[in-house]
Amino acid sequence: MKTIKIKIFSFYLLSMLFLSACADFVDINDDPNNPTVPQLSLLLPATQLSIVGNFNAVNRGASNVIQHWAAGNLNRWDQSGTTFQSTWLGYYTQAIPDLEEMIKVGTEQSSWGYVAIAKLQKAFLYTMMVDLWGDLPYFEAAKTLNPKFDNGQVIYNDALLLIDEALEDMKKGFSVVSSSDLFYQGNRARWERFANSLKFKLYLQTRKVDPAKSQQAITALLQTGNLISANADDFTFRYGSNPAPETRHPWFTSGYSPSRDGYVSMVIVDRLKAQDDPRLRYYVFRINERAGLANSQTGEGYYGRYPGDGAASPADQNTRAIIGIYPSGGVYDNGLIPSLSSSNVYLNNVGATAGTTNNSFKLVLFANGDGTGAGIQPLLTNAMMKFYRAEAALTLGTGEDAGQLMVEAVTANMQVINSLSPAFQMSAATINGFTARLLEQYNAADAQGKLALLMMQKWIAMYGNGVESYNDYRRTGLPALEDLIAPLDVFPERFYFAETELTSNESVIEGRDQLQRNQQIVPVFWRK
Template identity: 50%
Template sequence: MKLKYSKYILLVTGMAFIASACNKFVDINTDPNNPTTAQLSLLLPSTEVSMAANMYKLNSGTSTFMQHMVSSADLSRYQQQGTSFDESWDGFYSQTLNDLESIISSGTAQEEWGYVAVAKIEKAYLVSLMVDMWGDIPYSQAEKGQQTVSPPLDKGAEIYDSVLTLIEDALKDAGKVTASGLVPSSADMIYSGAKNSWIALANSLKLKLYNQIRLVDPARSTTAIQALISNPATLIGGTTNTNSTDYTFRFGSAQNPNNRHPWHRSEYQSAKNFYMCQSFVDLLFNNDDPRLRYFIYRQNATAGLNNSTNSNGYYGRNPGDGTAAPADLNRRSTFGVYPAGGLYDNAPINNIPDTYSYLTNAGATSGLKVVATSDGTGAGVIPLLTNAMVKLIRAEAALALNTGDDARQNFADGVTAHVTSVSTYGAANGGVALSPSTINGFVNKLLTAYDAADAVGKMNMVMTQKYIACYGNGMEAYNDYRRTALPVLRTPLSPLNAFPLRLYYSQTELSANTSLGENAGALQIAQQTTPVFWDK
C-alpha cells in the first residue's frame, strides 16, 4: 500500500512539473480539455471510494477486537503494531481528506454549495471517526500542503466541537441549494445527490456524536438529542422506519477492475485469511437468530471448533487463540451473503434445537461447498450509519439520559430495520427473504425478554442488538463497547495485552512528523491504555 501512495504522489508531482515546464515553453490560453484543477463531479465520488477502500484494515482490525471475526491472531490477542492500521491512517490523510479539502476550497470559490455541503458532511463523518479510533490526531494544521508538513496533534474533544460546527456549516450550505439534488446523481455514489438524504445523514451524525459524549457532558447531550428527535423526519429512517436513507457504501460485482467487497476478495478470490469468531457465531446460534444464515457460510456440514468432525459446520476460532492454524481452509466457516456479498447458507443445520422458531431448517434444501471465485456477487456493503443504528442510538439515549424518547419502540424499530435490511439484501444477492411474520415474530420474542428485564438488562439488550446491527462495521461496535462495556465479550484465550482503548498511530506518521518530538515511542505505547476523551 505504501508503494501505491508513492505512485500517487509521484504521478501528481510529475503532472505538476510537466504543467510548469509547458507554461515556460509557450504562453497559450487555458486548454479546456486539460483543467488545472480536478472536476468536482469526478473528485467527489473518488473521495467516497477512497474512504471505503482505506477502511479495510481499520474495519477488519476493529471487527477482530469486537469478536465479529478474526483477521489477525495478534489483534485477536490485543497486540497492536505500528503497521496494524497504517494503511487506513495514511490513506485517509493522503487521499480522502486531501481531496475533500480540495472540493471544499474549489467549491466555495465556485459557489458550488451542494458539493461543499456533501464534502463537509463526509469530512465530519471521517474526522470524527478518526478521533474515535485514535484520540488526538492532526486536524487544524493538517491538509495544508507544504505550509505545515508536520502538523501537531489536536485534542479529540476540541476536534469534536469543530466537527459539530462543520456539520452546521454544511447544513447552511445545503440550504443555499434550491434543487432536490445537491449534486448530479452521477457525482454521488452514496445518495445520488439527494438533498434530503444528506441532510438526514448530517442530523443523524450529530445524534451519534452527542450520544457518544454523553458520559462527559450529559446535559449538553440530552438537550441536543431532544432537539434532534423532536423532528424525526430529518433523521435517517424518518418517521416510517425506512432503510432507504442508510449511509452505506456499496461495492460492485466486477472483477476487472475488481471492485468487490474486500472481505469477498480475501475469502472467495484468494487464499483465505480470516476466521469467523466463534463467540459471535455462538451468540447468534444460541439465540435462535435467523441472521446467522446471512452472516456466516459453512463450507462443511460437520466441521467444528478445533477442526472437529462432529459439529454443525459453524467452525470458527475463539478470540485470543494464538495457536497455528491447521490445514482447514476448506472446512472453516467464512463470510456469507451479508455484508461481503458471499453465499447464503441454505443447507440443513444438524443440531438445531426443536424449540427454535426462527433459525430453522424449514426450506433448507441446498448443499454446502468450498467457496470459489465465481461464488457470490461480491457486491457487498459497509453499513456506516444506518436506520437500525439510529433507532438503537435513540433507545440507548432514552435509557441513559431520559430524553423522553420511547426506548422500547426504538429498540423494536431498530431490530426490525436491521433484520429487514439483511433479509432484503440477502434476497437480492442469491439468498432467501424472511417473511414478514418471521421478522415480526423474532422482534416480538425479543420484546418479551425486553419487557421482563430490569434497567440494566434493557440496556444490555439494546447494546447487544446494536452490536449485531454493526456486523460489517467493527468501528462502530468498538465505539459502543468502550463507552458501555456491552455486550460482554468472551475472554480471550491468551491475550498479549490489555483491551486497546485507542489504536496505534501509523509508524510512518511517528517517524516523519517532527512535531511529535522525541517521545513518539512512548506516545505509541500509551495509545493502548489511554481512553478517548468521551470514554469515562
Template identity: 50%
Template sequence: MMMALKYIAYTIALAGVFSVTGCKKFVDINTDPNNPTTAQLSLLLPATEVSMAANMYQLNSGTATFMQYTVFSSGLSRLQQQGTSFNDSWDGFYTQTLNDLESIIRTGTAQEQWGYVAIAKLEKAYLVSLMVDMWGDIPYSQSQKGQETVSPPFEKGADIYEDLLKMIDEAAVDAGKISATTLVPATSDLLYSGLKSSWLMMANSLKLKLYNQIRLVNPARSTAAIQALIADPATLIGGTANSNALDFTFRFGPGQNPNNRHPWHRSEYQGSKTFYMSQSLIDLLFNSDDPRLRYYIIRQNATAGLNNSANSNGYYGRNPGDGTAAPADLNRRSTFGIYPAGGLYDNAPVNNIPATNQFLTNTNATGTLKVVGPTDGTGAGIMPMITNAMVKFIRAEAALTLNTGDDARQAFKDGITAHLNAVSTYAAANGGIALSATTIADFAAGQLVKYDAANNAGKLELVMTQKYIAQYGNGMEAYNDYRRTGLPALRTPLSPLNTFPLRLYYSETELTANTSLGDDASRLQVAQQTTPVFWDK
C-alpha cells in the same frame, strides 16, 4: 491487497464518471488547467467516497477482530497491536480521502459550488469524527496544507469534535444555498445521488450519533441536543416510516475485472484465506436462535468444528485470543456469508439445532455446501456507516441513559425490525432468501418479552447486544459502543498478550516522519493501548 483495492477503486470511480460525462469537456482547449472546473469537482467527489470506503478495510477488519466478529490476525485477536496494524487506513485517509475533500471544499467555495462543499464537509465530519474515535488525538487543522506544514501537530480529540459539530451546521447552511432538490449531479455522488434531503438526514443522524457518543462528558448538553433532533424524527435516517432506503451506506460492485467487490469477498472467496469467523459471534447467534446466522456466515463443510474437528455442525471458527498456528483447514473453515460481503447464503441443513428453535431451523433448508470460490456470490456487498437501525438503537440508548423522553421500547423494536428487514431485502436481491414478515415480527416480539422483563440495566444490555449484532460489518461502531458502555459482554480471550485496547496504534509512518512529536513518539504509541479517548469516561 489493500493498495490494489485503493487504485482499482479510484479507477472504477473515475471511469464511471468519464463514461457519463464524455471526454469533450476534459480536452477543451479553452479550459484553463490552472482554474479548477465543476467537471473536476464531479470527479473528485466520487473518488473521495470510494477511497473512504476502501481505506476502511484494515480499520474495519481490525476493530471487528477486537469486537469478536471475526479474526483478521492472530495478534489483534490477542489484543496485541503494532505500528503497521492500521497504517494503511491512517495513511490512506490522510493522503487520499481528506486531501481530496479539502480540495473540494477549497475549490468549491471559491467557485460557489455549494452543493459539492456541503457534501464534502459532511463526509469530512463523518470521517474525521471516526478517526478521533479510533485514535484519539490526531493531526487535524494543519494536516492538509501540503509543503506548508509537513509535520502537522496532533490536536485534542475533544477540540476536533467541537469543530466538526460546527462543520455539520455549516454544511447544512451551504446546502440551503441550493434551491434545487439535488446538490450535485447524481453521477457525482455514489452515496445519495446528490439528493439534498438525503444528505440533510445524514447530517442530523451524524449529529445524533456524535452527541450520544459524548453523553458521558456532558450529559445535560447531549440530552438537550438529542431532544432537539428527535423532536422531528422525519429529519433523521429512517424517518417516521422506519425505512432503510436512505441508510448512509457504501455499496460495492459485482465486477471482477477490474475487481470492485467487497474487500471481505475479495479476500476470502478464493483459494487462500485471511480470516477466521469468531466462534464467539457464531455461538451468540446459534444459541440465541437468531436467523441472521445463515446470512452472516457460510459453512464450507457440514461437520467441521472448532479446532478442525470433524464431528460438529460446520460452524468452524476460532476462539478470540487463540494463538495456535492455523492447521490445514482452508476448505473447512466458515467464512463471510451473503451479508454484508456479498457472498453466499447458507441454506443447508445444520446439525444440532435445538428442536425448540423458532427462527434458526432446518425448515426448507434444502441447499448444499461447497468450498467457495471467486464466482460464488455477487461480491456487491455494503459498508454500513449510519443506518436506520443504528439511529433507532441510538435513540433507545439515549432514552435509557439520558431520559430524553423518547420511547426506548419502541426504538428498540424499530431497530431490530429495521435491521432484519435490511438483511432480508439485501439477501433477496443478491441470490439469497428473504425473511418472512411473520419471522421478522415474531423475532422482534420475542426480544420485547425479554425487554419488558428486564430492569433498566438489563434493558440497556439488550439494546446494546441487538445493536452489536446489527452492526456486523462495521467493527468501528461496535468498538465505539463497547468502550462507551462495556456492552455486550465479550468472551475472554484464550491467551491475550495485552489489555483491551482503548485506542488504536498510530501509523508507524506518521510517528517516524512527523517531527512535531519530538522524542515522544514511542511513548505516545505505547500509551494508546491504555489511554481512553475523551468521551470514554
C-alpha cells in the same frame, strides 16, 4: 510544478473501487489535458471511494477486537505501528486533501452542494478517526509537513460546527451531478437527514462528557423529525460484482479466494444459536458441514476460532467457515444444522438441504442472486439511528419508547439483510415473531437488563461494521466480551498511529514511544 494523479474507479465510470488522489492540479496554462482547476464532479466520488476504500483495515481490526471476527494479532489485542498505516496514510494523502480542495474550490465557485457534502464528509471522517486514534492532526493537516496533533474533543467540537455550516451552505443552493455522488446521488434532503443524524451520533457518543448538553441537543434533533428513519436513507456504500476490475466487497474477495484469511468468530456463532437468531444463516457460510474446531471432522461446519486463539493455521482453507451473504454479498447457508431442535423457532431446519453445505454452495452461487460479492458497507444507517435513539431514551431520558425503537432497529437490519438475499428471505412472520419475543424479554428486564439487551442486539446488527461496535463497547461496556485464550496485551483503548507519522512528523518524534504506548492504555476523551 505541482502534480496530481486521479484514478477514479467508480460505478458510474469504470465500476472500480479504489483510487489514488492528491490535492493539487498541474499548473500549466490553457492545457485541456491538465486542468488548473479541479473538477468537483470528479473530486466528490474520489473522496467517497477513499473514505470507504481505506476503511476496510480499521473495520477488520475493530471487528477482531470486538469479537465479530477472529484473525490476526488484534484477535489477541496486539498491534504495531504498521497495523493501520495504510488507512492513516490513505486518509491523510487522499481523502483529506481532496476534501479540503473541494471546500476551497467549491466556495470560490459558489458550488454550495459540493461544499456542503465535503464538510459533512470531513466531519464524518475526522470524528471517526478521533474515535479510533484520539488526538491527531486536524487544523494543520494537509497544510504542513509537520502538523501538530489536536485534541480529540476540540476536533469533535469543530466537526459539529462544520455540520452546521454545511446545513447553511445547502440553503444557498444545492446542485450536484447525481452520478458523482455515490452515496445519495445528489439528493439534498437525504444529505440533510444524514447531517442531523451525524450530529445525533456525536452527541450520543459524548453523552458521558456532558450529559445535560447531549440531552438538550438530542431532544432538539428529535423535535426536527429530520433524521435518517428509513433504510432508503442509509449512508451505505454498495459494492459491485465485477472481479476485473475489482469492485466486490473486500470481505468477499478475501473469504472466497482459495487462500482465504482469518476465521469466523465462534462468539457470534454461539450467541446467534443461543438466541434462536435466523441471521446466523446469513452471517456465516459453512464450507464443510462436518468440520469442527481445530480442523476436526466431528462438528457441524462452524469451524472458526475463539478470541485470543494464537494457534498456527493448519491447511484448512477448504474446511473453515467463511463470511455469508451479509454484509459481503457471499452465500446463504441453506445446509442442515444438526444441533437445532424443535425448540428452535426462528433459526431452524425448515427447507434446509441435507448433505454437505458445499453442495448448497454450488447450487446457489450466482443462480439466485447471491455469491457475487455485491455486498454493502453500512456507515450510518436507519438501524443505527433507531439503536441510538433507544440508548438515548434509556440513558438520557429523551422520552421515546426504547423497547419499540429496539424492535424497529432489528427489523430494519433484517430487512437490509433480505435485500442482499433475493432467494432466501426472512419472512415477515419470522421477523415479527423474533422481534416480538425480544420485546417480551425487554419488558421483563430491569433497567440494567434493558440496556444490556439493547446493546447485544446492536452488536449483532453491527456485524460488518466493527468500528461502530468498538465505539459502543468503550462507551457502554456492553455487550460483555469473552475472555481471550492467550492475550498478547491489554484491551486496546485506541489504535496505534502509523509508524511513518511518528518517525517523520517533527512535532511528535521526540516522545513517539510513549505516545504510541498510550494508544493501547489511555481511553479516548469520551470514554468516562
